[in-house]
Amino acid sequence: VSDLPVVIVGNGVAGMACARKLARLGGSPLVVGPGLPYDRPPLTKKALVTGARPVGDAKSLSARGIELLDGIAESVDVDARRVRVRTAGGDVEVDGAAIVLALGLRYQPPQVSGLEDAHVNATPQGFARLAPTLADGPKRVLIIGAGLIGTETAATLAGCGHSVTLVDFEERPLHRLHDPIPQIALETLQALGVTFFGGVEIVGAALGPSAVVSTASHDDIETEVVIAATGGRLPELSGIALPFPLRVDESMRVPELESIYAIGDCAAPPFADFGRIRLPHWDAAIGMGDRAADTIMADDDRAFDRLPYWWSDIGTRTISEVGDASVVVEWVVQDGLHLGRDGDGRIACVFLADDPKRLRAARELLTAARSGGLGANAYG
Numbered sequence: 001v002s003d004l005p006v007v008i009v010g011n012g013v014a015g016m017a018c019a020r021k022l023a024r025l026g027g028s029p030l031v032v033g034p035g036l037p038y039d040r041p042p043l044t045k046k047a048l049v050t051g052a053r054p055v056g057d058a059k060s061l062s063a064r065g066i067e068l069l070d071g072i073a074e075s076v077d078v079d080a081r082r083v084r085v086r087t088a089g090g091d092v093e094v095d096g097a098a099i100v101l102a103l104g105l106r107y108q109p110p111q112v113s114g115l116e117d118a119h120v121n122a123t124p125q126g127f128a129r130l131a132p133t134l135a136d137g138p139k140r141v142l143i144i145g146a147g148l149i150g151t152e153t154a155a156t157l158a159g160c161g162h163s164v165t166l167v168d169f170e171e172r173p174l175h176r177l178h179d180p181i182p183q184i185a186l187e188t189l190q191a192l193g194v195t196f197f198g199g200v201e202i203v204g205a206a207l208g209p210s211a212v213v214s215t216a217s218h219d220d221i222e223t224e225v226v227i228a229a230t231g232g233r234l235p236e237l238s239g240i241a242l243p244f245p246l247r248v249d250e251s252m253r254v255p256e257l258e259s260i261y262a263i264g265d266c267a268a269p270p271f272a273d274f275g276r277i278r279l280p281h282w283d284a285a286i287g288m289g290d291r292a293a294d295t296i297m298a299d300d301d302r303a304f305d306r307l308p309y310w311w312s313d314i315g316t317r318t319i320s321e322v323g324d325a326s327v328v329v330e331w332v333v334q335d336g337l338h339l340g341r342d343g344d345g346r347i348a349c350v351f352l353a354d355d356p357k358r359l360r361a362a363r364e365l366l367t368a369a370r371s372g373g374l375g376a377n378a379y380g
């Protein structure tokens with residue numbers, strides 16, 4: 001048995017889930033990441049109202065068997081299982097019995113001249129910079145990007161009394177998601193007083209207390225706070241030559257690299273009955289973190305049978321979904337549940353609008369359908 005810790009690179013949702021499970025199972029996790037660990041979903045929701053709080057500090061986590069190393073991993077030597085970390089006190093090297101990569105995605109403003117210093121609330125560091133600018137009274141806020149992060153942020157800030165404009169290249173918010181989600185988002189934003197402009201291309205900006213953002217399609221937009229919510233990009237890490245998202249097996253191992261695991265948004269695992277999906281959402285990150293810990297402690301080779309699941313709160317509206325919408329060719333509404341069938345007529349996805357209490361029923365329905373309990377025509 002090695003005395004070395006399990007080095008987890010990344011102190012977000014997946015990394016902390018893995019650390020908690022390892023500690024519960026008697027392992028010694030060392031979590032590398034900048035600052036204290038924070039959960040992510042609150043950053044677009046409750047934290048904009050009440051402030052962001054870390055999930056623990058170094059002392060409380062250490063008491064639970066989790067050690068933190070405040071820094072950024074610069075490179076990994078996969079053969080030596082050694083991670084080089086840049087810390088405030090200089091570079092350090094840590095050796096691990098195993099290394100778990102939990103790097104998440106990178107959130108930065110788009111590469112448009114003048115937008116370099118736009119706010120980004122998707123990370124704890126960006127959130128900490130944004131929060132004081134919103135603290136002293138209602139502001140005019142421009143949010144660039146109407147994906148889940150931009151749409152949720154717009155709804156929350158409008159609900160707090162800010163005057164919010166949301167813009168996107170596309171004509172509808174949440175355009176990548178299936179109907180009726182974009183329509184739900186649009187109606188909710190309108191009810192909250194958010195001004196949404198679609199078909200907008202930002203071409204330049206002059207930021208400051210009175211910011212001006214120029215578009216190719218509309219007039220200039222004058223505002224006080226600019227938030228970029230243009231999506232996350234896949235990470236890179238020196239020493240990891242394989243492309244991200246890393247294709248892991250059902251135990252979260254990177255098959256090509258001994259004792260290296262990958263979890264969360266930087267990995268694509270094979271979901272039992274669904275195949276390999278990249279699902280950059282909270283529940284999948286927790287599930288992958290748990291599974292990596294199980295494998296490290298007990299060589300767990302079971303199928304990864306977590307159901308794909310995500311949710312979003314847009315103001316007072318809640319949408320939730322289990323399964324894989326990307327393979328759905330037909331949606332039918334049955335008893336308030338939106339059922340998506342794949343090309344073989346099997347139920348592949350169940351979508352719920354404002355009905356989180358029925359999530360369990362949706363899960364059971366999908367599980368039964370996937371295990372063959374429900375035929376292609378069981379629901380209509």
Ligand SMILES: Cc1cc2nc3c(=O)[nH]c(=O)nc-3n(C[C@H](O)[C@H](O)[C@H](O)COP(=O)(O)OP(=O)(O)OC[C@H]3O[C@@H](n4cnc5c(N)ncnc54)[C@H](O)[C@@H]3O)c2cc1C
Pocket residue numbers: 009010011012013014015032033034040041042043044071072073074102103104105121122123149235237263264265266279280281282283285309310311312313
């Ligand atoms: C603002 C926001 C709101 C969300 N809301 C929802 C929601 O409502 N519902 C839902 O289902 N999902 C939601 N998600 C998605 C969900 O939170 C993510 O899928 C989840 O956080 C992924 O976990 P992760 O650990 O892979 O990445 P993250 O939680 O992003 O953590 C990655 C961590 O790795 C660190 N890191 C990166 N590179 C290095 C390095 N080289 N060295 C050290 N550390 C490094 C980063 O600083 C970061 O702390 C939301 C995501 C965001 C960003």
